[in-house]
Amino acid sequence: xxxxxxxxxxxxxxxxxxxxxxxxxxxxxxxxxxxxxxxxxxxxxxxxxxxxxxxxxxxxxxxxxxxxxxxxxxxxxxxxxxxxxxxxxxxxxxxxxxxxxxxxxxxxxxxxxxxxxxxxxxxxxxxxxxxxxxxxxxxxxxxxxxxxxxxxxxxxxxxxxxxxxxxxxxxxxxxxxxxxxxxxxxxxxxxxxxxxxxxxxxxxxxxxxxxxxxxxxxxxxxxxxxxxxxxxxxxxxxxxxxxxxxxxxxxxxxxxxxxxxxxxxxxxxxxxxxxxxxxxxxxxxxxxxxxxxxxxxxxxxxxxxxxxxxxxxxxxxxxxxxxxxxxxxxxxxxxxxxxxxxxxxxxxxxxxxxxxxxxxxxxxxxxxxxxxxxxxxxxxxxxxxxxxxxxxxxxxxxxxxxxxxxxxxxxxxxxxxxxxxxxxxxxxxxxxxxxxxxxxxxxxxxxxxx
Ligand code: GAP
Numbered sequence: 437x438x439x440x441x442x443x444x445x446x447x448x449x450x451x452x453x454x455x456x457x458x459x460x461x462x463x464x465x466x467x468x469x470x471x472x473x474x475x476x477x478x479x480x481x482x483x484x485x486x487x488x489x490x491x492x493x494x495x496x497x498x499x500x501x502x503x504x505x506x507x508x509x510x511x512x513x514x515x516x517x518x519x520x521x522x523x524x525x526x527x528x529x530x531x532x533x534x535x536x537x538x539x540x541x542x543x544x545x546x547x548x549x550x551x552x553x554x555x556x557x558x559x560x561x562x563x564x565x566x567x568x569x570x571x572x573x574x575x576x577x578x579x580x581x582x583x584x585x586x587x588x589x590x591x592x593x594x595x596x597x598x599x600x601x602x603x604x605x606x607x608x609x610x611x612x613x614x615x616x617x618x619x620x621x622x623x624x625x626x627x628x629x630x631x632x633x634x635x636x637x638x639x640x641x642x643x644x645x646x647x648x649x650x651x652x653x654x655x656x657x658x659x660x661x662x663x664x665x666x667x668x669x670x671x672x673x674x675x676x677x678x679x680x681x682x683x684x685x686x687x688x689x690x691x692x693x694x695x696x697x698x699x700x701x702x703x704x705x706x707x708x709x710x711x712x713x714x715x716x717x718x719x720x721x722x723x724x725x726x727x728x729x730x731x732x733x734x735x736x737x738x739x740x741x742x743x744x745x746x747x748x749x750x751x752x753x754x755x756x757x758x759x760x761x762x763x764x765x766x767x768x769x770x771x772x773x774x775x776x777x778x779x780x781x782x783x784x785x786x787x788x789x790x791x792x793x794x795x796x797x798x799x800x801x802x803x804x805x806x807x808x809x810x811x812x813x814x815x816x817x818x819x820x821x822x823x824x825x826x827x828x829x830x831x832x833x834x835x836x837x838x839x840x841x842x843x844x845x846x847x848x849x850x851x852x853x854x855x856x857x858x859x860x861x862x863x864x865x866x867x868x869x870x871x872x873x874x875x876x877x878x879x880x881x882x883x884x885x886x
Contacts, residue, residue, distance in 0.1 A: 437770075437776060437777050437778070437779055438775070438776060438777075445699035445700075448699045448765070448768065449627075449628065449698075449699040449700065451768070451779070452628070452761075452764050452765065452768060453628050455768075455779070455781075455840055456482065456764070458840075459481060459837070459840050459841055460479035460480050460481050460482070461478070461479055461481045461482035461485065461764075462476050462477070462478055462479065462482045462628075462629065462760075463476065463477045463478075463479055464476060464477075465477050473625050473633070474622055474625030474631070474632045474633030474634070475632060475633060475634050476628075476629055476632065476757075480789075481789040481790070481841055482760075482789075484789035484790070484822065485760060485763075485783075485787060485788075485789045486636075486756060486760060488786065488787040488788070488789065488822075489667060489756060489759050489760065489763070489787055490615050490636075490638060490756060492663075492666070492667060492786055492787060493615070493638045493663065493754065494506070494613070494615065494638075496663060496666070497611075497613055497640060497659075497663075498613050501611075503606065503609065503610045503611060504610070504611045504612070504613050504640070505600050505604055505606065505610065505611070505612050505613070506612075506613050506614070507592060507593055507596055507600070507612055507613070507614045508614065508615075508616065509589070509592025509593070509595070509596060509614065509616070510592070511585060511586050511616070511617060511619075512571070512573060512583050512584075512585070512586075513583065513584075513586060513591065513592070513595065514583065515582050515583055515584065517591050517595055517719075518568065518584050518591070520718040520719050521591050521594070521687070521715060521718060521719075522686050522687060522714075522718070523568060523584075523587060523591075524566070524568070525686075526685075526686040527566060527567055527568055527587055527686075528564035528565055528566045528567060529542055529543075529544070529564075529565055529567060529622075529623055530542065530543035530544055530562045530563070530564060530565075531543060531562065531563055531564070531565040531623050532546070532549070532559045532560055532561070532562050532563075533559070533560045533563075534552035534554065534555060534557045534558070534559055534560075535557055535558045535559070535560055536552065536555050536556075536557025536558065537552060537554055537555040537557055539552060539554050539555075540565075540623055540624075541553070541559070541623065541624060542623045542624050543562040545624065565621075565623055567587060567620045567621045567622065567623075568584040568585070568587050568619075568620070568621070569584060569585040569619050569620075569621050569633075570582060570583075570584055571583050571584065571585060585619035586617075586618055586619065587618055587619060587620050588618055588637065588639070588753075589614045589615070589616045589618055589637045589639045590614075590639050590641060590715070590751065590753070591715070592614055592616075593612040593613075593614055593639070593641045594641065594715040594716060594719055594721070595719060596612070597612070597643075597716060597719075597721050597723075598721055600612055601723060607727055608643060608644060608645055608723070608725060608727070608747060609642060609643060609644040609645070609648065609652060610642075610643055611640050611641060611642040611643065612640070612641050612643075613638075613639070613640045614637075614638075614639055615636065615637070615638045615639075615756070616636065616637065617634060617635070617636055617637075618634075618635055618636065618637045619633060619634050619635075620633060620635075621633060627698065627700050628761065629757040629758075629760065629761050630698065630700075630703065630757075630758060630761055632757060635755060635756070635757045636755070636756035636757060637753060637754065637755055637756065638753075638754040638755075638756055638759075639751065639752070639753045639754070640656075640751065640752045640753075641711075641749050641751055642656065642749065642750045642751070642752070643723070643747035643748070643749055644747060644748055644749070644750060645725070645745075645747065645748070646712075646713070646748045648748075649710055649712075649748050649750060652750045653690065653692075653708065653710055653750050656708055656750055656752045657676075657692060657708055659752065660694065660706060660708060660752050660754075661674075661694075663754075664694070664705075664706075666784075666786070667759065667763060667784065667786070667787050668763050668766055668767060668782075668783060668784040668787060669696070669705075669759070669762045669763055669766050670762075670765075670766035673696050673697035673762075673765075673766070674694055674695070674696055674705065675694070675695045675696075675697075675702060676692055676693075676694060676695075677692065677693045677694075677695050678691075678692055679691040679692065679693055684709075685709065687709070687711045687712075687714045687715060688709040688710060688711055689710050689711075689712050690709070690710040691707060691708065691709045691710075692707070692708045693705075693706075693707050693708075694706045694707065694708070696758075696762045696765075698761070698762075698765065699765070704758075705755070705758050705759075705762055706752070706753060706754045706755065706758070706759075707751075707752075707753050708750070708751070708752050708753070709750075709751045709753070710748070710749070710750055710751075711748075711749040711750075711751050712748055712749070713746040713747060713748050713749065714749075715749065716746050716747060716749070717746050721746070722744045722745065722746055723744070723745055723746065723747050724743050724744055725743055725744075725745050725747075726743060763783070763787065764781065767781040767782045767783050767842060768781060768782075769781070769782050769865075771867070778836075778839060778867070779839065779840060780839035780840065780842065780864055780865070781839070781840065781841065781842030782842070782864070782865055783842035783844070785844050785884075785885035786885075788822070788842050788843065788844055789822065789841060789842065789843075790822050790823070790824045790838070790841055790842075790843040791820045791821075791822045791823060791843070791844060791845070791881065791885065792816060792820070792823055792824075792843060792844065792845040792846065792847055792881060793823070793824040793825075793826040793834070793838045793843050793845075793846050793847065794808055794812050794813040794816065794823060794824070794825055794826070794847045794849070795808065795825075795826050795827055795831065795834055795846065795847070795848050795849070796808040796809075796827055796848075796849050797831065797848055797849060797850040797851070799827040803854060804849050804850070804851070804853075804854070805827070807849050807853060807854060808849035809825075811874055812847060812849055812859060812874060812877065813825055815877075815878065816847075816877065816878060816881070819878045820878075820881070824838075824843065826838065826846075831848060834846065835862060835867075838864070839864055842864070843864060844863070844864050844865075844884070844885065845861055845862065845863065845864065845881060845884070846861070846862040846864075847859050847860065847861050847862075847877070848860040848862070852871075853874070857873060857874045857875070858871040858872060858873050858874065859871070859872060859874055859877065861877075861880065
């Protein structure tokens with residue numbers, strides 16, 4: 437790629453968006469019909485990256501723990517869920533409309549509150565715009581059939597609190613975890629996948645005794661930071677912000693936002709909230725805290741009836757799409773090569789869509805293709821799964837393509853391979869090449885990525 441002078445942060449965003457489309461990560465939604473604002477479709481490598489991020493999250497926060505219970509709740513829920521959760525009343529952003537061109541803006545995101553940025557017309561008074569997508573369930577179109585596409589995965593966990601307690605008898609503290617789609621009719625979707633109308637969340641509701649919430653708030657703050665580092669988010673660009681009372685969601689008594697330095701400014705990445713017992717209380721759900729009752733009479737102070745109490749909740753919440761964006765921005769690197777630059781995505785191997793690509797030096801040499809396929813590609817594919825066959829174009833082009841996909845290793849089978857059973861392994865970050873015995877290849881890669 438030709439070197440550009442004075443690359444700005446805006447250029448960086450453009451480069452990421454273009455790379456994502458060109459290399460099959462992320463496409464604009466409904467593109468052939470002109471696009472649908474706030475929606476994106478995920479291509480082969482985008483799905484792989486997203487899946488690796490979600491799997492790594494699930495492994496760390498669910499599979500490797502004893503106190504976490506997974507859930508996959510329905511996206512459509514009864515309207516009472518959102519009434520009791522306070523979203524019907526409160527899940528709104530301030531909006532202004534231009535009296536001339538009727539374009540709508542988020543009132544808290546525009547500098548000139550009087551004049552329309554598009555046509556110069558007069559802006560009307562701010563009003564509240566509820567961001568939930570309303571829909572109708574079934575064939576009868578009366579108000580009882582109203583439902584909403586969930587704007588957060590959290591409520592699915594609250595309304596399944598009793599089911600989870602009855603099925604697994606967990607002792608406090610314990611958590612529920614869910615990964616899934618969320619929908620918000622954002623007034624102004626923008627900045628690529630940062631603010632969309634359809635996106636994914638990875639959320640934990642961690643149930644604790646009221647007296648313990650501060651301890652677990654601190655604990656989850658640390659866990660969230662560790663996870664960010666483990667998936668390759670540049671921690672120099674992450675900032676912790678204590679959110680003021682007037683800016684907190686209606687259910688939160690304390691929120692810490694983790695913000696990231698995006699090219700378009702420092703903005704929210706993930707959040708950590710203390711939701712008190714707001715949600716469980718509103719849904720009328722209780723917990724029998726037998727242990728606390730046995731251990732201390734004090735807990736009875738919180739108990740409305742006997743040993744029954746309502747746990748409090750610490751909620752670490754992660755947006756999958758913002759995780760992808762911050763990882764892409766953290767991984768994007770350009771190596772200066774004089775007149776040219778070599779762009780590559782420096783993904784950590786645990787989340788890279790492809791661990792290694794295997795190529796025969798020439799695709800019209802059957803003996804190279806046969807060797808590469810049976811002795812290198814097939815065993816590596818069986819071992820690592822995320823292994824790609826790449827015989828398109830010349831070797832230089834293949835390296836450039838794999839650099840942009842973020843593939844840590846490219847393996848080439850050449851004529852020397854047929855003689856001595858060694859292959860070339862090229863490292864993405866250094867572009868250095870070494871010869872490795874085919875019999876030691878899997879161990880070599882394992883060692884490098886561990
Ligand atoms: N259950 C709490 C909750 O939903 P939130 O801060 O509104 O809290 C959680 O959302 C996370 O979801 C955010 O930190 C962000 O990563 C992601 N998110 C929120 N709105 C989004 C949008 N419009 N597009 C992409 N991601 C979004």
